[in-house]
Amino acid sequence: xxxxxxxxxxxxxxxxVTRLWTSARPAGLPHAREWNLxxxxxxLVVPLDRTALRRFQGADDVHGHWLAGGVLQGPMLAPTLxxxxxxxxxxxxxxxxxxLPALLGLPADALAGRTVALDDLWPGWAAALRTRVDAAGAxxxxxxxxxxxxxxxxxxxxxxxxxxxxxxxxxPRLQAGAAVGALQRQAGLSPTTFIRRMRAxxxxxxxxxxxxxxxxxxxxxxxxxxxxxxxAADCGYADQxxxxxxxxxxxxHTPGQVRRLGTAWPSHLACT
Numbered sequence: 001x002x003x004x005x006x007x008x009x010x011x012x013x014x015x016x017v018t019r020l021w022t023s024a025r026p027a028g029l030p031h032a033r034e035w036n037l038x039x040x041x042x043x044l045v046v047p048l049d050r051t052a053l054r055r056f057q058g059a060d061d062v063h064g065h066w067l068a069g070g071v072l073q074g075p076m077l078a079p080t081l082x083x084x085x086x087x088x089x090x091x092x093x094x095x096x097x098x099x100l101p102a103l104l105g106l107p108a109d110a111l112a113g114r115t116v117a118l119d120d121l122w123p124g125w126a127a128a129l130r131t132r133v134d135a136a137g138a139x140x141x142x143x144x145x146x147x148x149x150x151x152x153x154x155x156x157x158x159x160x161x162x163x164x165x166x167x168x169x170x171x172p173r174l175q176a177g178a179a180v181g182a183l184q185r186q187a188g189l190s191p192t193t194f195i196r197r198m199r200a201x202x203x204x205x206x207x208x209x210x211x212x213x214x215x216x217x218x219x220x221x222x223x224x225x226x227x228x229x230x231x232a233a234d235c236g237y238a239d240q241x242x243x244x245x246x247x248x249x250x251x252x253h254t255p256g257q258v259r260r261l262g263t264a265w266p267s268h269l270a271c272t
Contacts, residue, residue: 005142009150012160016099022091022145031270032085037251038076040204040212042100044093046070046126048133054083055115059271069118069126074111075203079252081271091149097171098163098201108203164201174210177236215250223266228255
């Protein structure tokens, strides 16, 4: 992607944020809209060359709606559709699992499946960030844009909390294929408490998180050119038919469509 730069944040943000990123697109893409496939993570995106971002409810929504200040997108179980029709300069934050409530004090489960305008959550924060970028002469300097974003986050969140340690313990075990019930028992928690704590921290239930971990691994493998039967075997699906059902359920597309509509990023598809 043109003008793309990403890096991990400095402490103490690194406990809650996996990466800060920025992109500058000098013109619209050949496809005017693009699907972002679900990752299970929360994201914050702020436009620097305008005051709002446009999102669409679905492929049939030709007009879309504008979100003032930018967006905070909670963990999703379905794809979202964004505007790629024009030039843009944006900065973004991708939160670690459990990082959203720890850094911003917002319950992840209350934001799951939602895309919220930043101006509705924190009136004036996005405008102050744009002012900071302008004052630093950073609009056309990717590294400087990220410094401004990091400073704005630190100023807004003086003392980030520590994410629930259950998340860091459970997620790699889920990814390795551990059964949810077995993890709950190993954690010494009741089923209700285990699921409640994972939802509060990550916005999704453990089984949903595992499905998205597997989906992301499959998307990356497919993007690298592996045959779908091989992807299914390598990523823990019962067979290729199982992979196809999960793709349709979580992305709204078949594996063949994912490959045909693919972009430079495994989790982004052209909407044509």
